[in-house]
Amino acid sequence: MTVSSNRPSLRAGMVGMGMIFDETYRPFFERVHREGLFDHRFGAIDVPLTAVASKTGQRADSYRQVAGSKIGPFASFSGEHSVEQLVSAAPDFACVATPDNRHFDAAKRLLEAGIHVLIEKPSVLSLRELDELTAIARSKRLLAKVVYHKLLDPDHKKLRTLVADNVLRHVNHGYCSLLEPKQVSGSQFAEWITGRNPGTYVAVHYIKLIDFTFGGRLKTVTATGQRGIVGPKDGPTWDSTQLRLIYEYDDGREAAFDIHTSWVTPDNFPGYVEQEVQFRFDNGVWNGHSRKRGVECTVEGETPIARKITMNNHYNGTFLEPWGERTQRGYGVEVLERFARELAYVKFGGPASEESQRYVEMQQLDYNDLSADRQTVAAVQGLEAILECHAAGEPDCVARVGDPRGELVLYRPGISTPMVLN
Numbered sequence: 057m058t059v060s061s062n063r064p065s066l067r068a069g070m071v072g073m074g075m076i077f078d079e080t081y082r083p084f085f086e087r088v089h090r091e092g093l094f095d096h097r098f099g100a101i102d103v104p105l106t107a108v109a110s111k112t113g114q115r116a117d118s119y120r121q122v123a124g125s126k127i128g129p130f131a132s133f134s135g136e137h138s139v140e141q142l143v144s145a146a147p148d149f150a151c152v153a154t155p156d157n158r159h160f161d162a163a164k165r166l167l168e169a170g171i172h173v174l175i176e177k178p179s180v181l182s183l184r185e186l187d188e189l190t191a192i193a194r195s196k197r198l199l200a201k202v203v204y205h206k207l208l209d210p211d212h213k214k215l216r217t218l219v220a221d222n223v224l225r226h227v228n229h230g231y232c233s234l235l236e237p238k239q240v241s242g243s244q245f246a247e248w249i250t251g252r253n254p255g256t257y258v259a260v261h262y263i264k265l266i267d268f269t270f271g272g273r274l275k276t277v278t279a280t281g282q283r284g285i286v287g288p289k290d291g292p293t294w295d296s297t298q299l300r301l302i303y304e305y306d307d308g309r310e311a312a313f314d315i316h317t318s319w320v321t322p323d324n325f326p327g328y329v330e331q332e333v334q335f336r337f338d339n340g341v342w343n344g345h346s347r348k349r350g351v352e353c354t355v356e357g358e359t360p361i362a363r364k365i366t367m368n369n370h371y372n373g374t375f376l377e378p379w380g381e382r383t384q385r386g387y388g389v390e391v392l393e394r395f396a397r398e399l400a401y402v403k404f405g406g407p408a409s410e411e412s413q414r415y416v417e418m419q420q421l422d423y424n425d426l427s428a429d430r431q432t433v434a435a436v437q438g439l440e441a442i443l444e445c446h447a448a449g450e451p452d453c454v455a456r457v458g459d460p461r462g463e464l465v466l467y468r469p470g471i472s473t474p475m476v477l478n
């Protein structure tokens with residue numbers, strides 16, 4: 057596919073054309089199609105979406121029709137070999153937004169083919185997968201990054217700033233809750249929901265927030281959950297989960313965090329997602345509620361089903377700008393643009409002879425680099441293992457991280473030999 061301008065370009069690929077594509081990637085690609093990307097370090101560049109891969113291709117087709125001139129021409133591949141076909145279209149980078157348990161295969165293929173990747177959260181589901189992807193990325197000098205947009209939420213940036221500046225001192229404990237509506241588990245994810253849980257899907261946002269904001273060493277993972285709505289009460293598919301993480305800090309003191317998630321909240325809930333956090337410190341308390349940031353709007357006959365009563369205007373809100381333009385913007389889109397800027401800086405931000413240094417500089421950004429996702433992946437892998445044992449009739453297991461027996465070890469009640477997970 058040709059790019060009509062003479063500007064340098066970063067050709068993009070997209071694997072997965074579902075809900076998150078529509079919420080954040082679509083507005084990002086449409087914006088760069090319209091405006092390009094500029095930075096004084098790398099100049100003006102194009103970032104065309106050149107190829108997409110999905111299971112059936114239907115959403116890609118309907119997107120192409122609806123988008124019209126908002127996006128340039130792109131190839132659409134579907135079916136079993138869609139990722140290989142996308143690889144053959146040779147994009148410079150590709151975003152992976154397939155279901156949680158299908159990130160690894162796609163990302164591995166892309167990296168092996170020399171394509172930079174940006175993976176939706178949760179990056180991968182095991183430390184082994186993380187190591188494999190990180191090793192390929194390093195050996196081929198590719199960026200392999202993960203999207204945790206909550207780190208760019210202005211409220212969370214403020215929290216981290218206060219912690220970094222020692223205004224809020226030493227976190228002791230906290231809780232986070234993220235409740236998704238039933239339509240997410242009931243229809244949106246029906247194709248891949250069996251055997252899955254809402255913790256891996258959304259608690260991971262808060263695992264990363266805690267890990268990135270407070271640092272420390274993750275020691276222990278415990279979890280439980282409830283079943284019976286999305287699937288049978290004794291099956292492997294979870295309605296809600298409660299996860300507890302224990303961290304230890306350099307001074308030897310500990311903190312505990314509870315993260316509650318669900319994807320069976322009634323659809324007539326006033327907001328899309330209920331999101332609340334509380335963190336307690338030696339000298340303070342931080343309370344945050346992402347849904348109740350200030351706006352409540354009722355429209356007869358529309359709220360709360362067709363339109364929500366409380367809206368998050370910071371994530372990816374649609375707006376009529378004061379200058380007449382229609383936009384969709386927010387931290388969910390900003391995080392994707394940020395990745396494109398990092399890659400553009402590596403490729404075009406100075407002499408080719410210094411590309412290696414620029415690569416190391418960008419690879420060291422621990423908010424999104426895959427290699428810095430280790431404790432988050434350990435927490436997710438621990439959670440998945442605990443829930444799997446629970447579903448198999450062995451509840452109340454404990455995963456320990458950095459155990460003398462291994463990096464991630466599962467202890468099962470009444471069984472003396474632990475299971476080394478990594």
Ligand SMILES: NC(=O)c1ccc[n+]([C@@H]2O[C@H](COP(=O)([O-])OP(=O)(O)OC[C@H]3O[C@@H](n4cnc5c(N)ncnc54)[C@H](O)[C@@H]3O)[C@@H](O)[C@H]2O)c1
Nearest residue numbers: 072073074075076077109110111112153154155156176177
């Ligand atoms: N950042 C966020 O807040 C956020 C929100 C929603 C979803 N997500 C993440 O994004 C990812 C996708 O979620 P979604 O809500 O868009 O899911 P979805 O079910 O709406 O869409 C999944 C897409 O992946 C495609 N797909 C499935 N298997 C594939 C395969 N093997 N090869 C190629 N394409 C394949 C499907 O065709 C579909 O287009 C998940 O990892 C999820 O955790 C993130």
